Amino acid sequence: MRLPPCRIDLYIFRDDRFIILRMAADTPAPRRRGRPTKTREALLETREALLRAGLEVLTEKGFSASGLDEILRRAGVPKGSFYHYFENKDAFGQALITRYADYFACKLERHFSNTTRAPLARIRDAIADLQAGMLRHEFRRGCLVGNLGQEMGSLPEPFRAQLSDVFADWQQRLARCLREAQAGGEIPEHIDCDEAAAFFWIGWEGAVLRAKLERRMAPLELFVRYFFAGLHVTE
Amino acid sequence: MRLPPCRIDLYIFRDDRFIILRMAADTPAPRRRGRPTKTREALLETREALLRAGLEVLTEKGFSASGLDEILRRAGVPKGSFYHYFENKDAFGQALITRYADYFACKLERHFSNTTRAPLARIRDAIADLQAGMLRHEFRRGCLVGNLGQEMGSLPEPFRAQLSDVFADWQQRLARCLREAQAGGEIPEHIDCDEAAAFFWIGWEGAVLRAKLERRMAPLELFVRYFFAGLHVTE
Numbered sequence: 001m002r003l004p005p006c007r008i009d010l011y012i013f014r015d016d017r018f019i020i021l022r023m024a025a026d027t028p029a030p031r032r033r034g035r036p037t038k039t040r041e042a043l044l045e046t047r048e049a050l051l052r053a054g055l056e057v058l059t060e061k062g063f064s065a066s067g068l069d070e071i072l073r074r075a076g077v078p079k080g081s082f083y084h085y086f087e088n089k090d091a092f093g094q095a096l097i098t099r100y101a102d103y104f105a106c107k108l109e110r111h112f113s114n115t116t117r118a119p120l121a122r123i124r125d126a127i128a129d130l131q132a133g134m135l136r137h138e139f140r141r142g143c144l145v146g147n148l149g150q151e152m153g154s155l156p157e158p159f160r161a162q163l164s165d166v167f168a169d170w171q172q173r174l175a176r177c178l179r180e181a182q183a184g185g186e187i188p189e190h191i192d193c194d195e196a197a198a199f200f201w202i203g204w205e206g207a208v209l210r211a212k213l214e215r216r217m218a219p220l221e222l223f224v225r226y227f228f229a230g231l232h233v234t235e
Numbered sequence: 236m237r238l239p240p241c242r243i244d245l246y247i248f249r250d251d252r253f254i255i256l257r258m259a260a261d262t263p264a265p266r267r268r269g270r271p272t273k274t275r276e277a278l279l280e281t282r283e284a285l286l287r288a289g290l291e292v293l294t295e296k297g298f299s300a301s302g303l304d305e306i307l308r309r310a311g312v313p314k315g316s317f318y319h320y321f322e323n324k325d326a327f328g329q330a331l332i333t334r335y336a337d338y339f340a341c342k343l344e345r346h347f348s349n350t351t352r353a354p355l356a357r358i359r360d361a362i363a364d365l366q367a368g369m370l371r372h373e374f375r376r377g378c379l380v381g382n383l384g385q386e387m388g389s390l391p392e393p394f395r396a397q398l399s400d401v402f403a404d405w406q407q408r409l410a411r412c413l414r415e416a417q418a419g420g421e422i423p424e425h426i427d428c429d430e431a432a433a434f435f436w437i438g439w440e441g442a443v444l445r446a447k448l449e450r451r452m453a454p455l456e457l458f459v460r461y462f463f464a465g466l467h468v469t470e
Contacts, residue, residue: 060389062388062389064300140388146385149444151385153447164449199457201441205441207441209385212388219437
């Protein structure tokens with residue numbers, strides 16, 4: 001049974017305690033009534049641990065191949081209590097996309113807004129940061145949004161708009177920085193910065209896929225070199 | 236128990252008939268002894284049907300999300316008889332990669348070897364053919380090799396070399412055609428055709444991912460435009 005979005009938490013009473021049935025959309029963690037086993041802070045901490053473990057596993061394996069068991073084990077959360085924190089695996093997936101998108105946007109902006117560097121150098125800094133992340137995890141972890149985008153054929157339909165929106169957001173952030181580069185004369189006037197930014201994220205996800213497959217930096221480096229060459233900037 | 240590669244078919248006897256336990260590496264379909272229920276031709280036909288259904292499902296959903304049940308249902312093969320044709324899901328996956336790679340290489344060569352067209356026009360023809368395929372399946376089906384490359388984190392390790400080899404093969408085929416274009420003066424001397432071909436397949440897979448996600452041609456078109464611009468060829 002699909003319930004409509006609700007503004008209050010719904011519970012059922014089972015095994016001598018209340019179990020959350022449906023969490024209000026704007027509630028970050030469930031409040032349990034009945035036997036108070038955990039404080040709200042402890043619940044939030046557990047929810048955090050689940051999100052962290054979920055991000056680790058899904059950036060490596062994608063959604064379909066990721067078992068909840070593995071995520072629960074990594075988070076140290078007992079099996080069976082997952083549904084205290086998330087309605088189902090889909091709701092968990094959507095929370096993970098939001099979390100990853102926020103984290104990634106923050107990482108990009110840290111570089112793109114660094115006015116001590118010229119705009120193109122900021123873009124190179126951001127790319128170097130992403131490449132260092134791939135290397136740190138030995139090319140096992142890719143991009144959560146790319147992984148799920150690839151898997152869209154078997155994912156719940158609401159994921160589609162959410163993933164597209166994330167790409168659109170990254171594209172806008174990059175386009176803004178490219179326009180700053182253009183305004184400063186670093187790239188020629190005729191370049192369409194929105195298109196160039198769209199091209200970047202399209203190709204970047206392909207390069208991440210190949211870097212993971214071949215466990216090496218070369219595909220990322222090659223793509224980045226062509227990207228800058230396309231801006232009529234030689235390395 | 237993992238058995239070493241064998242040169243003869245191994246069977247067990249159960250329920251009044253012989254069931255294949257392990258097929259010789261170079262045998263395209265099992266020969267069953269005991270009650271002869273199917274001819275060799277019928278067995279080959281069923282194996283073909285399984286491969287066709289597998290390709291359909293895996294190009295849509297990837298490996299992890301594809302249930303054998305769905306593939307068997309599409310192929311009209313009764314559950315339980317799968318292991319007459321393939322040792323396990325992994326062996327099936329590897330047979331599917333080989334089949335897809337052969338099909339794709341054949342499609343590429345049909346265009347790349349078409350000497351009635353100039354080399355760059357042949358490349359555009361091949362791309363148009365791939366794009367038409369995406370459109371025909373309403374952007375639901377992507378590239379089997381791209382799907383599995385993305386999923387490599389959860390796939391059996393032997394898939395890695397097999398998938399890398401497929402990309403290397405496509406790259407060589409494209410590079411040959413680019414060199415013909417270069418020899419004919421269609422692209423400048425300074426272009427490194429091997430690198431350009433590597434760049435193409437890296438970005439193409441990213442574009443396929445986005446086209447599937449957004450269910451539209453635009454990401455493929457944008458990538459292709461940048462690819463040709465990178466060859467210093469304007470559209």
